[in-house]
Amino acid sequence: MSDIKEIIGKICPEATFEEGECLLVSVPEKKWYPLAKSLKENKDLDFDVLSAVVGMDWKETIGVVYYFTSTSRNWGMLAVKVEAESRDDAYIHSVSDLWKVANFQEREVYDMFGIKFVNHPDMRRFFLRNDWVGHPLRKDYDANPELNPIRLEDEVNEDDSRVFVENAEGKIVEEPRKVFEKDEYVVNIGPQHPSTHGVMRFRASLDGEIVKKVDVVSGYIHRGIEKLTEGMTYPQILHFTDRMDYMSAHQNRHCLCMCIEKALGLEIPKRAQVIRTMMDELMRISSHLLSFGCTAMDLGATTAFFYGFREREMVLDIFEKTCGARMSMNYNVIGGVIADLHPDFVKDVKHLIEIMPERLKEYHKVFSGNLIAKNRLKGVGMLSKEDAVNYAITGPSGRGSNWSCDCRKKHPYAAYSEVEFDEILLDGCDSYSRYMVRMKEIEQSCRILEQLVDRIPEGEIRAQVPKIVKLPAGRWYQQVEASRGTFGVYIESTGEKTPYRVHFQSPCFNLVGVMDLTCSGYMIADLITIGAALDFVIPDIDR
């Protein structure tokens, strides 16, 4: 870490450093872009993954905290804090040309905070209606419902966008840009559509049947979770995680609990760790089975949907017996888990592990080996490894492009360091690889369960937690491997019993950012295929 300090100190002498959970570098806005360029291009630093972009409002100032990691060095995380020069007219230079994942992330920060990003190619709102008044996550947001009532008129389609550039005198001016030209043939897909992923709207400009450009219009399930957390206590914010990516409910909640426990310095009992790991893997199996069923159904092979759900119901039965619910399990809590395992748990899990291999063979016979499925999935939606890293595509989609990004291997947590499993990497870079990675991951999850099911240690299921949970002042960032990629939680606290800011860095947000890249040049039917194989869950994008 001291090497990083030296190198950064040379590039940008005005930077200040703060040690904490990870190294935090604070730079003034004027020096941000040169530093960012060096972080990416300097071979001694090589921070090529932008993991999170968190907009922040620090009452006197407003700015962004960036989190970086490197694929080639094991530096760990680096946090960079950039404050804009003025609160009411905030500008920060965009880094979306260096790390393409920043494109949508910065749009979200603009939408929520009003910070304009200079040189961002498309500075529009992302989640809220384009006639929304105000920026919700600012601390001085006017929440008067008269300003933003429930409007029943459609918003006007946005074909005009803008770019903020620095002109010759150094002033920031706005230049208009067009999203779609007047003579482009634009087709609207969604928000209500036959594909099963939720309410996502794409506007695709076509040339015959070939897609030229896809514009993602998001926010049809934006519920303002991050703002809601600011008015609730820590035990109360846990239930939101089950409702964001509901197919990784256990993993998301595990992440939030781990972040809070890290801040409190709690030690989790061994039994709780093992139970959490097993529940995570069961959740992963159920999510991948659903993804299998829905991918097949989106392609038109409806029968596979029933096959996938048949096994999924078995996993949901296991959840129901122990956690009390089939979905939205509300099982992980701060300090451990909320209830002990059902007496039938071990027997049920063993039965599941026993039958899963033959069922997987059945799925491969029914769908994966099918000539039509192969033709529709192979070679469709190519995403090279460099693009996967640049767009921060983690999870099965990233591993289908041969990027080794599994959090369980890189930064093991819970009981993952004690079990043996393979990280599935395929180098097809297309939709078929992504689909096959998921199927193989089911096998690996069964392997993990097999190793743990007979060795669940006895003991407490929950550590002692104070009645009122107050985190010390500071900021923490925690990542886990959710079913769709790396899920991150950022908590900034000022010592109160309610958080100052909670940010959820969801994997599906990055996945939808790559739709334009992967769909361009393919046919319109392939757009659905690519969306199905990327497997995003919309409430995770919109939070």
Add this chain to the structure above:
Amino acid sequence: MGIDKIKSMKREDFKDNEYIDKLVDELNATGANVVVGKMDELINWGISNSLWPLCFGTSCCAIEFMSLGAARYDMARFGFEVARNSPRQADYVMVQGTIVHRMAPVMRRLYEQLAEPKYVIACGGCAVSGGPFKNSYCVVPGVDQILPVDVYIPGCPPRPEAMFYGLMQLQRKIKVQKFFGGANRKEKIEEFFAEHPEERGEIG
């Protein structure tokens, strides 16, 4: 309104509806054929046993709805398995998941595109009242702010069995509706517009 009786409402209870008897008398007095009652029964039987939902789900409840369609909680045995994607071909919309401000005009447009006779079921806590997100700046607190709802199914998410209970209540409601002459179905829509005159607007 009798909402407290919903839990224990039996099918026979609907038969003692005075309103229906009065209507039949009125029709007879004006010379309409009493066979009309039988036609209604036939139509209602047909409709209630083949209600086709619109494929519409915004969040988590939609996955439980998919479980409803899968093999264990088979909704095909009720006649509901043909989930249509086009609102023109669907009979009812089961609002699954939270409706947010951006989705509200779309939801309204989908509802208005449904062909009569149409029904709305608010499924899940979010659709009933806003659910866990009630205090958010951009969530519609309950889909009945923008649509007339027939059946409410609480839960987060409601179990598939709870969804079936709600669907069966809808079937019971349908079995007492009238098609020829004073349909109490139409009256409900007019009632809704009388109470919310601002909702009677142009689409888009």
